[in-house]
Each structure stands twice: as structure tokens, then as C-alpha cells.
Amino acid sequence: MKVTLKVFRYNPETDQRPRYDIFHLEADPNDRVLDLLEKVKAEHDGSLAYRRSCAHGVCGSDGMRINGRNRLACKTLVKDVGTTIVVEPMLGLPVQKDLIVDMEPFFEAYRKVMPWFINNDPPPEKERLQTPEERARFDDTTKCILCACCTTSCPVFWADGSYFGPAAIVNAHRFIFDSRDQAAAERLSILAQEEGVWRCRTSFNCTEACPREIQITKAIAEVKRAIITGRLD
Amino acid sequence: MATKVRNVRPAVSSEARWWLWMRITGILMVVFVFPHVIIKDVIVGVHNIDLNYVAQVWANILWRVFDFLLLFTTFTHGMMGLRQVLMDYIHSATGRRTVTWVLGILWFVISLAGAIAIIGGVQQPGM
Numbered sequence: 001m002k003v004t005l006k007v008f009r010y011n012p013e014t015d016q017r018p019r020y021d022i023f024h025l026e027a028d029p030n031d032r033v034l035d036l037l038e039k040v041k042a043e044h045d046g047s048l049a050y051r052r053s054c055a056h057g058v059c060g061s062d063g064m065r066i067n068g069r070n071r072l073a074c075k076t077l078v079k080d081v082g083t084t085i086v087v088e089p090m091l092g093l094p095v096q097k098d099l100i101v102d103m104e105p106f107f108e109a110y111r112k113v114m115p116w117f118i119n120n121d122p123p124p125e126k127e128r129l130q131t132p133e134e135r136a137r138f139d140d141t142t143k144c145i146l147c148a149c150c151t152t153s154c155p156v157f158w159a160d161g162s163y164f165g166p167a168a169i170v171n172a173h174r175f176i177f178d179s180r181d182q183a184a185a186e187r188l189s190i191l192a193q194e195e196g197v198w199r200c201r202t203s204f205n206c207t208e209a210c211p212r213e214i215q216i217t218k219a220i221a222e223v224k225r226a227i228i229t230g231r232l233d
Numbered sequence: 234m235a236t237k238v239r240n241v242r243p244a245v246s247s248e249a250r251w252w253l254w255m256r257i258t259g260i261l262m263v264v265f266v267f268p269h270v271i272i273k274d275v276i277v278g279v280h281n282i283d284l285n286y287v288a289q290v291w292a293n294i295l296w297r298v299f300d301f302l303l304l305f306t307t308f309t310h311g312m313m314g315l316r317q318v319l320m321d322y323i324h325s326a327t328g329r330r331t332v333t334w335v336l337g338i339l340w341f342v343i344s345l346a347g348a349i350a351i352i353g354g355v356q357q358p359g360m
Contacts, residue, residue: 117270134237159321179237188243194329201322227249232239 003027003078005036007048008088011097018095021045029079033066033087037073037099050099059212060147063090064099070149070209079179090152092161106148109164113172113190118183134179141174143212150206150216156199157230162198164191166206166216173219177232184232192227200224251313258310265303286353301351305344312340 003025010018034055041048053059055074062073065088067081077216078085093101095152119128144167151157151165172191176184191197206216226232273282290296319332 156321160324162324179239184239185241185243188241192243192246192249194246194248196246196248198248203318224252226241227243227245228253230241230243232241 001027001029001078001083003036004084005040006084006086007037007040007098008086009048009098010095012095025080029077031078032074033071033078033081033085034062034073036078037086037087042073047098048099049097054085058145059080060145060211061180063147063152063211064088065090070153072147072149074213075211089116090148092152092154092158093148101148101152103148105161106151106167108113109151109168110146110171112164112169113168113187114183115168115175117175117178118181118186120182128180130179134202137179138174138177140214141170141177143214144170144174145212146171147211149209149211150214153205153209155203155205156201160199162195164196166200166220169197169200169220169223170216173223176223176226184226188223188227197224247322251316255313255317258306258313261302261306262310265299265306268299269303282356291351291354297351297354301348304347304351308344308347309340312336 005023005025006020006108007023008018009015009021023036023044025039027036027039034052037050037052039046041050050064051061052074053061055062057075060072061096063070064073065071065086066073066076067086071092073087087099088103089095089099092204093103096102146167148167150170151167154163154166157163157165169191172187172223175181176187200217200220201223202217204217207214207218210216251345273279277286291300316333317334319336322330323329
């Protein structure tokens with residue numbers, strides 16, 4: 001099948017404004033959008049810049065806007081998006097070149113919620129035990145791959161870049177509801193601040209964008225409830 | 234075995250209280266707006282509401298209290314919503330504080346004017 005690929009191009013060092021390059025390609029319906037980008041880079045324009053690493057939906061490097069929706073290029077099949085495909089960088093983060101955005105503001109918010117295990121009790125001889133139910137409580141939010149598809153689909157984040165954003169809250173949720181962790185109060189205090197969970201307007205863009213199908217809006221609501229009630233159940 | 238409930242005491246900011254009041258006034262709006270819509274728009278009909286009708290209804294103090302609470306909760310909810318939207322676009326601490334105070338004063342003055350109007354009741358011509 002013939003595919004028209006329209007790619008956002010911008011080099012802040014040389015270009016005054018962004019432009020779109022159009023490539024007419026031969027593709028298989030089961031090709032991924034990443035395959036098309038690889039083809040363009042290998043056969044048409046080697047200067048095209050985008051991130052990719054594992055190419056199997058695990059590393060979260062190739063999050064981008066495909067036909068207006070945040071997706072992973074390596075998990076998006078041509079047959080699912082049609083014969084005219086527009087590829088753009090994610091919104092809300094500064095473009096470094098073409099499809100590459102500066103992820104630092106995203107990771108800065110991520111680091112603020114202390115996304116690591118905290119337990120000051122002396123380590124037991126073996127592992128810290130947990131029931132299957134206790135493990136299941138935060139299972140959904142363990143699936144995050146930090147691709148930023150959720151945070152950069154959030155209209156509040158577009159307007160207010162200092163909002164923590166869905167991904168940081170999801171990763172805080174993963175530890176807040178972990179029965180073995182002891183820093184839930186600190187994390188909830190951080191997320192209770194002005195730029196924390198209260199900025200969420202439950203527009204559900206994040207839940208729709210997540211390539212791992214995490215129930216993000218639900219996780220944010222659970223964090224809000226935990227702050228108000230002081231109960232982790 | 235169910236998960237054990239843990240209790241924590243996070244530091245709650247003023248933003249949490251704003252959020253909570255948004256929810257409380259939202260629920261109160263449902264309580265006040267639904268009876269209002271059903272009575273005024275469905276049972277009575279908007280075309281049958283005139284000064285005389287309002288005077289009759291407001292002869293009962295409970296209806297005046299009801300109408301005041303209806304306007305108060307919806308207006309409070311709306312003003313807090315406006316503040317929430319403005320916070321998305323105003324990022325400096327001073328700007329946010331100023332907006333909060335300006336909206337707060339506006340909210341108080343308009344609520345007071347509404348309260349005075351409702352307490353004052355209907356002055357029919359020739360009465």
C-alpha cells in the first residue's frame with residue numbers, strides 16, 4: 001500500500017520556524033510507524049531526528065504525536081492509522097530537533113515524588129513479605145515506562161509546565177500504595193502542594209494516551225482521596 | 234486476605250481545601266438546582282413566572298433561604314472554577330495571590346448584594 005508520511009521538522013539552531021516534510025512510501029499494512037521513520041532516515045533523509053531504543057513498546061523512547069494522538073511509534077501499525085500519517089513531537093515540552101523533545105522538565109517532576117522504595121526498618125533475612133492482594137493494590141501503576149505520552153497529552157500541563165503531570169503522580173502512586181513502603185505521607189505531602197494533584201481536571205487524555213493502558217485518572221483520584229482522608233486502603 | 238488499611242497524615246495545603254470546597258459546592262448545587270429546575274421550569278413554567286409569582290413565593294421565608302443558598306452555591310462554585318482556570322495561565326506566586334484576592338472580594342461583594350436583594354424581597358408597584 002502507498003502511504004503519505006508528513007513529518008514535523010525543526011532544528012532550533014538553523015530554522016526560523018518548523019516545517020512539514022512529506023514522504024511517499026511503499027508500506028505493508030502491518031508495518032509500524034517506526035518502520036516508516038527508519039525507512040525515511042535510511043533511504044530519504046538521514047538528518048531526520050527521533051528517539052528509539054528497544055522498538056518493542058518497553059523502553060518508552062519513541063513517544064510522539066501520530067495523527068494528533070500521543071502514541072509509541074513502535075506500537076502503532078500503519079493499518080490502524082490510515083494511509084496519510086502525520087507525525088509530530090509531543091506537546092508541552094521544548095523541541096530539541098524534529099521529533100525529539102527535551103524530557104528534563106518531565107523527569108524533574110518525576111524525581112520530586114521520590115520514585116524509589118523507602119523503608120527504614122532493618123532489612124529482613126529474606127525478602128519483605130507482601131500478600132498477593134497487597135501487591136495487586138498498586139499493580140497497575142507499576143506498568144509505567146516513562147514515555148511521557150500521558151503528561152504531554154494533559155491540557156493542564158500544556159498551559160502550566162510546572163504541574164507535576166500524570167506520569168509523576170502514577171509513579172508516586174506505585175509507592176504510596178505499596179504496603180512495604182514507609183514514605184507515603186511525604187509523597188502525599190509533595191503531591192498536595194499547589195502544583196500537585198489538585199491541578200488535574202479529569203479530562204482523561206492521559207488514560208486514553210497511555211500505551212500501557214494504565215488507569216491513570218483513577219490513580220490520580222486515589223491519590224487525591226488519600227490526601228483528603230489520610231487513609232491508604 | 235484483604236489489604237490492611239494504613240493511616241497517614243500528609244501536610245494538607247490550602248489548594249486541597251479549595252479542591253474540597255469545589256466538590257462540596259458541586260454536590261450542594263445538585264441539591265438546590267434540581268428542585269429549582271423541576272418546580273420553576275417544569276411544574277410552573279418559565280412563562281408563568283412574573284413579579285407577582287415571585288412575591289407570592291418569597292412571602293415564605295424558607296423559599297428566600299432556598300433561593301439564596303441556590304445562588305450562593307452556584308456562584309461560589311463558578312468563581313472557584315474561574316480561579317482554577319486562571320491558575321493554569323498565571324504562574325507567578327504574586328499573580329496567583331492577586332487573582333485569588335480579587336476573585337474573593339468580587340465573590341463577597343456580589344454575594345452580599347444578592348443576599349440584600351433577596352432579604353429585601355419584592356417591592357410591588359403601588360404597595
